[in-house]
Amino acid sequence: MKFKTIPVIIGTLSCVLVGSAAFAAVSTFAGPHEDGTAVTSIGMRVTPTGQQTSLGDLPLNSAISPDGKRLAVTNNGQGTQSLQLVDLADHEVDQTISYKSPESLYMGLAWSPDGTKLYASAAANSKIRTYGYSGGKLAEGAPIQLPTTTPAGKAVNLFPAGLAITPDGKRLVVADQLADAVSVVDLATGNVSTTPAGHRPLSVAVSPDGTTAFVTNQGASDISAVDITGAEPKVSRTVTVGLHPNKSVLSKGGHTLYVANGDDDTVSVVDTAAGTSTNISVAPEKGAPVGTNPTGLALDEAGHRLFVSNSGNNDVAVVDLAQKAVAGVVPVGWYPSSLAFSDGTLHVTNAKGLGAGPNNGPGHPNPESTAPAAENQYSGSMIVGTLSSFSVPEGGQLQKATEQVKNNNRPDTAGGNIIPRQPGQESPIKHVIYVVKENRTYDQVLGSLGKGNGDPSLNLFGDESAPNMRALSKKFTTIDNFYADAEVSANGWNWVASANSNPYAEQMWPANYSGRKAPYPSEGNAPEIAAQQPDNTYVWQRLAKAGVSFRNYGFYVSNNAGTFNAADPVLDAQTDHNYHGYDLNCPDSAGSFAPLKPGCGTPRIEEWANDFQSQVTSGTVPTVQFVRLPNDHTQATRVGAPTPKAYVADNDYALGKLVDTVSHSSAWKDTAIFVTEDDAQNGPDHVDAHRTLALAISPYTQTGKVDSTFYSTASMVRTIGLIAGIGPLTQFDAFATPMNASFTAKPDNTPYTALKPSYDMTTVNGANAPMAPQVATQDTATEDKIDEQLFNKSIWQSVNGADSKMPEPQHSVIGSGSSSQLAAKDPDG
Structure with missing residues (x-):
């Protein structure tokens, strides 16, 4: 295939229907x-x-x-x-x-x-x-x-x-x-x-x-x-x-x-x-x-x-x-x-x-x-x-x-009355909670939301298993043009934590994921992984150098006989060592599936809530919190493990409880909770394989509007940095658009009450679960050692039936553009 390039064309292309809503397609996707x-x-x-x-x-x-x-x-x-x-x-x-x-x-x-x-x-x-x-051809020898x-x-x-x-x-x-x-x-x-x-x-x-x-x-x-x-x-x-x-x-x-x-x-x-x-x-x-x-x-x-x-x-x-x-x-x-x-x-x-x-x-x-x-x-x-x-x-x-x-590559320097234009400028937001989940696309959870640019045919997790993600998106801001800057978790966690994934990681992760004997190039302090000097790469290192308080719940930790430690001493010093790191055998929230192995301790969100409540009582709520909620990754149809919907429900309920806890506290009035996935590799999306979930939850985002501004992981990192008072980590978050369009200058302090999923969170896969024998061969003990392609098909069949067929390809070219979406860009509502 050969093709010549022509200059970028920006403008309205067409009006197409997706679900029940029409969108004017422009080249901002x-x-x-x-x-x-x-x-x-x-x-x-x-x-x-x-x-x-x-x-x-x-x-x-x-x-x-x-x-x-x-x-x-x-x-x-x-x-x-x-x-x-x-x-x-x-x-x-x-x-x-x-x-x-x-x-x-x-x-x-x-x-x-x-x-x-x-x-x-x-x-x-x-x-x-x-x-x-010879003769213009290669022939492989010994x-x-x-x-x-x-x-x-x-x-x-x-x-x-x-x-x-x-x-x-x-x-x-x-x-x-x-x-x-x-x-x-x-x-x-x-x-x-x-x-x-x-x-x-x-x-x-x-x-x-x-x-x-x-x-x-x-x-x-x-x-x-x-x-x-x-x-x-x-x-x-x-x-x-x-x-x-x-x-x-x-x-x-x-x-x-x-x-x-x-x-x-x-x-x-x-x-x-x-x-x-x-x-x-x-x-x-x-x-x-x-x-x-x-x-x-x-x-x-x-x-x-x-x-x-x-x-x-x-x-x-x-x-x-x-x-x-x-x-x-x-x-x-x-x-x-x-x-x-x-x-x-x-x-x-x-x-x-x-x-x-x-x-x-x-x-x-x-x-x-x-x-x-x-x-x-x-x-x-x-x-x-x-x-x-x-x-x-x-x-x-x-x-x-x-x-x-x-x-x-021209950066967007726009800011507003809520998100500072430059680090150090005043903002009514004083506290940030940065929640990172695992591997979902926008369409998988919000495709049938009824607002925003979704494809209902791709929605797997609806109100029964993801009621909080969907309700929060409706109640606060529906962000429908947000992209993970990574293809998979191995480079996704680099982007989440440092707004970059360096050449070593980009070269190495494909061999790691495909069983070709390479190490996992992320979530460690190895010098080759750090995209700058090992002590100056990650957002928490920049916060520490700037004297900004932070607390870590599950980012970059490993299990040390039931105690969770980060290899980076800067991060470890501010880590809740009782907060469980990545382990799909342990629940995100209480009342969901029973632990699949001993040693899970307090469910993740309950551990976080106990720590947070003590901070509120003592007046020591940190400026930034890092919270990892991994269970929406699922173990697909592994026999004896929670079903995909049970895993997603467990994860969703934990997120709902987090927002409920914060919004009923004295910290709510000046807090913003940012939620995203580390990557979007575990599902389809009708816009782009990188498009993923994002939430901005605050009294200053409780608008019910749609924000179709082009955002990415780097946008979220930049927004957090601007609020916390630190400069960009790399050229990528310096370039990325801050998420100001999701905010309004008129706060609504109404608290949020968590919704318990109607799907039974104790449901486990039986021996007859779709493709269970193939899933049983996969390693889910650590991130993404599995055949993601295998997992995704089994999850589709788990939700839609063993005989269900994948949707046919759609070729719609969709971006932002309806009048209601464009109105969401007005920070004053």
Whole structure:
């Protein structure tokens, strides 16, 4: 598929009916648009330059064949991974070689110097795939097997990432990402020699004389220079660069190494002889918060210009190396991940292409089913990567491109009388409660609400099982254009807590979710996960530094013999250690299902309420509270576990009790409760797979109106930060629209009384539950170790019957726009 891009068109497209309400559709929705542009889940516009070619799921790297005719692309997503060959003459994909889990690919690609062979890393399989290349086609041969045990016999997971071949074609250098090591393969004998390197090595570049391999250590702030001349490789020098270096490229003579620093928004210029480095900023402006997230690099033939794929800004920076500064930027697709330059043309892989769009077709995710959803319906695997190919603009054309990027990424600085415009300004809201639940779409719970942009045919949880979520949405503000900034929980919890998900997490979560032996890249204090410095990444760390009080109930905790502790000491110091973390065997609220295992202690919301009441009594209610309510995740149709509706009812009742407790307290008059899901992966939505639930509950939001402003997770993080008095964490929450349109200057202090779901919350799945045998094989002990596609189908059948069919696809293009919705944007009502 090929398509050319045209400028973003903003305006009314049509009027269509959804359910019983009509909406004027405008292009303020997330996902691909018919004009070849898109809007990301955060709200940034995507207007890719040049020729566009559709690729596979999450293309993370590319390499041009020595003859310049083919581009090899490795697609490393959660679903079917693949190796593709793109003909650079006509921009068509000529060949796709697919691998289903547990078979794998990863980021490493290297052509032999004579162009007859291609090597690709297969991280989960501890091997390097080899292909013969002839007649424009690849043929897979015998792999190079890497060690799976140490010399002492201990099991090891090398997880090969970046690859580079020596100029003589005799040796292959491998970055062993999860083993903190580097391997050198003798291609004649197959002998493998391995040596320790830095933390989480990612990419490799080999010097022109073949003596040194330069390895970026993605989990640190340095690169390793590895001497590969001897029988055993050894690190000869470590050079400091920016935080979390990604890919690198060597100058033609090998005197300079350029390194993309993913969480520093810089490119390091390393003098390979002296072992020193300087940095070039690729941030959009001086003083901008982190978020550009540079990943890939390429040089032009003359070595005068360096190209940088800025995954966070959806652009490619053109760096004038004589001036050591960015000359301009060019818009490309969503999340550019790698670059290749040949014959005057730059080729850019865009890992997220034009985004997701709706996922309400046959085989969509269904929390009451355990059958796999189709890969093109699951948020974690449905996004099609793209390739943007173009001649790099210069002069006035480059400046026009730069302006386009600025317009695409221009932040919304609007505020109002309730949400401050800047941190530190006065607001009648003095306390914030931030509630995060697990994995629901808007349509699953509010599709049949009767107001807002819902699809009733997709509504699974109605007044019987989610009465409070629905009543609160009606009574306060119906927020119907809110998107999770993540595809799954592994990057969702990064967005929830830090308004970013860095390149390490984005590269690693698909392998984790698909059983390809990667770690879970979230909810920890590992340095590679922190999108900035480990002590300065998360919202609670910023609150602590600003002297703002907070309290934690379940965020980022683990179970330590019945006591719940956070690895981050800053968070742990303010954590209720009796509040149960993620564990689907323990209830969110009292009076629902019986604990499925001993040690659950007090139900979550009762533990929170006891703590909150003591704070009210003592006048010590903190400025910000973090509350995790996970049980709407469900265990699908697992025999003996609560049914999906029972789980959702338990979760919903807990939320209702929280609002009831706050609204009947003295803190109600100056409190705002923000509620969302960490992601929307467990269900379908007729607008976009990222669209999810959001509530803003306060005397200042008790309007009954619909707010169709484009919001996302980052909007909620920004709004909380503005109220609490801290600045943006990253470029993403600095960009995101604060949720002022949900508020009014006229408070209504009427308290809320929780509704008990009519669905019996003690109901459990019987042996005849739909797809129970398949569900029984799934691991629900920790977040998202399950086959989400399987779970979603079983949940659908649990609610609608074992013989029920998924709704047919709908192709309506819906955004905000009815007069009643637009009226909701008036903060004074």
